Amino acid sequence: MARIFLRNIFLILLALASFLPLPVEAAFNADVVTFLPANDGGRFITVYESSTLQQLRFNLGLYFDYAFEPIEFADQTGQRRRGIIDDLVIANLGGAIGVTDWLQLGFNVPMAVWETFYNPNLTATAVRKQSLFGKLADPRIDFKLRLLDIERYRVGLAIVPFLYFPVGREEYFLGNGMWSGGGMLVFDADIQNVVSLGLNSYYRVYKRFRYDTNNVSAIINDTIGLSGAMNVRMTRSWSLIGEAWIESVAESLDELKNGTLVHLQNPAEFLIGTRFQPQKHARGLGFTIAAGRAMTAGIGSPDFRIVTGINYRKPAVAKLPEPVEVEAVVEEKIVITQKIHFEFNSSSVRPASYPILDDVATLLAANPQIQHIKVEGHTDNVGGDAYNQRLSDKRAKSVAEYLVTKGIASDRLYPVGYGESKPIADNTSSRGRARNRRTEFTVVDAF
Template sequence: MLVKVLSDGKHAKSAYGEIFFSRKHPSKKDFIIISASTLLRFLTFERTSNYIAKNQRYSHVGGNMLHRSLKAFLFILLVCFAFASTSFAGVDNADVVIFEPANDGGRYITQRQSSTLQQWRFNVGAYFDYAFEPLEFADQTGTRRAGIVDDLLMANLGAALGLTDWWQLGVNVPVAIWETFYDPNALAAAVSKQNLFGKPGDPRIDMKFRLLDIDRYRVGLALVPFFYFPLGTESKFLGNDMWSGGGTFVVDFDIKNRVFITLNAGYRNYKRIRYDAGNANAILDDTINLGTGLNVRINDEWAVIGEIYSESVWDKVFKNQLQNPVEGVAAVRYSPQSTAKGLSITAGGGRGITTGIGSPQFRAFLGVNYRKPAVVELPEPVSVEAVVEEKIVITQRIHFEFDKSVIREISYPILDDVATLLHLNPQIQQIRVEGHTDFIGGDDYNLKLSQKRADSVRTYLIGKGIAAERLVAIGYGETKPIADNNTTRGRARNRRVEFTVIE
């Protein structure tokens, strides 16, 4: 991206004009005082342990796991505070890193989804992205005169853990693997390209609170508070050298489990700085962050993703061209279901739409995530003797094509066993094939889909030699649950097929 730098020509102390003279500030020790006794009380977890014991809200095992997880999280906070508070004084600066992947391995890339990781499920992953010319020097006409950051190869390491089914913790650590940098404050004769390796950016810790369950209502809401630590190499535009917190509000939509859309609106608090004395727009202050993402599910393993995201200074929303990066990206994602369930590989690219700091001429990225899948253990299928009790319950799931009533081949052996059972019991003159769903989706839609799938099972059994008059198909939708629809295990049990003996 090209940065317009307005210089009056009277203070030409650098190669390109008076640009990016950042004001020194006192040591970070002056900005934070941490009480050791308070931290020790947090780390010994006295209050939370007493609260759990007093209210009896958690089991012994669950409480201990929550205890250990929060202690580990607070320990990370302590390390970050300690590291930052003992660092040397730095310089306030703009940050060229605007590609910040979500750390929970969700449906999108940088944009958030409302769903949280289930309790004790986790995600670990890494995104690698290359940005070409994310920060350049230009004259008043917008013509590029020289580079500041020509090449930037970043690694973003992320991890997240679900503490409950509606609350998760996450962390993101950015590292500049390679950066080509031209010091804008150097004398004209001394400007040369610097190849920098392994420079850190500002790490982020966040939480996500799910407010509305998209799996149940097809619309989801979440709140994501976050905090950035000033551990980056701010002199190379990898971080701001300031403590910075904020939050993002998320609303997303599920359209027939095929198309997913998310809208993100965030606010980030900064200490107001001016990082270029020669540019009236070189002001970093509180920012508004807006973004949207689209995920189209092609099948169980492939999806395409598109995003647009932006940042703008609060008091000059979309008016400060310098501090208003906007970028669009697109990607394809592969998630193997049979060989490595939980793994996803994302590859894509994009480019800056505006010339704000961090918007590149183009970007390419590759991401790998492992999101531990939820495992639901179901009871064993009932035995043949169940016929005596006038009901055969198929607790092994019968699989259908996505959003259709076409039975998948992997379910044929289950239905073959039912056909064999009916052949061996000719005294059963008529049975009812009953289709049931969980409560995800609309009532009418679930009712119709369950009827079509019950009809498909009936047709399959007729094809196996069962007389048509012995089979009656009825779909009940979500009206007859046998388990709690608010849990993953319960929903899995409710998605079932039953055969009831009529006569």
């Protein structure tokens, strides 16, 4: 079945590629579309996270960004002479789908909704402004291959090969006019389920060319890029996001060694924004707004940028067996053999696990002679001891809080986490670790 699914994905991509209006003899030029949102709806805006979407889980998003003066003519002192592009509004449609639980396919299709353009080939300082609408820029497809799972190890690693299609109108600086591919290395980390850090480094391959014959530094060649991001979770629904990125022509590294940097293709920028993700109604939606500006005078670095976006990321579905009746024997344990699922990086019980806990609540309500129950949370040995201890504490409390909402008196419940200290199976195997990740209810007092 997986082979058939992959074959269908390939045929869809092939069909889509056949409709792309590829230029026959495109000229090469610089590309001012430097804002590209991550297409899988992760924790950041443009920076990729290492996590991949589960098989057939998807994300679909639409971002708008306004860039003011992303490219202009300047004199030798860096002062503006006149504009080339003064206003640029890009609509970026992007999405991704999980091919397997560790591999996903994504795409981005940017379009210049509005562009004010001044012909750079005219030497006069007063050049007629053109207003352009609905011009495509270069689409991109990518694959993300997860190498290290952040959900288990608190740090994650992935690689992202990508390919750009020469569809954009290069005369309006909306594309380079060439096929261009490369690869990205993705690293991220999670701190206490509150702060997420991301770091991306990529290499993109170009044909070397000069896009402005009047300037010997107007060279495009293979580029390297580095970007970093931080997401701070303020509440379950609100988070703050900060990002920064820089790109440079690879050969300019030699210039840096000599203490000079003359290439023009060195855009650098930062963004600060916030995101709202509803947790009850409309779960899976995300609303993002951000603003930032250039840190250098490179091609595509605007005086300021405003970003707004909406995306839908299908919530993960926990595959659980049907709930079974739970039988209790006084002075022994009530063991939950089915895995209770929690939200990613959280102690919140997923709704898919409610039926299991409902059975436990029914059992306790029917046995009032069980006066006190200890709710025990246990983990495997993956991750740090201190982290596992805290996580098991929080998840045991969440289970107890849920039972209280079902009518069980809180003074009957004693939540406690044991972390990885009480394994019941061998942690060297995945099956053993799965058995150790469990919830137990111990009868403390009964009559």
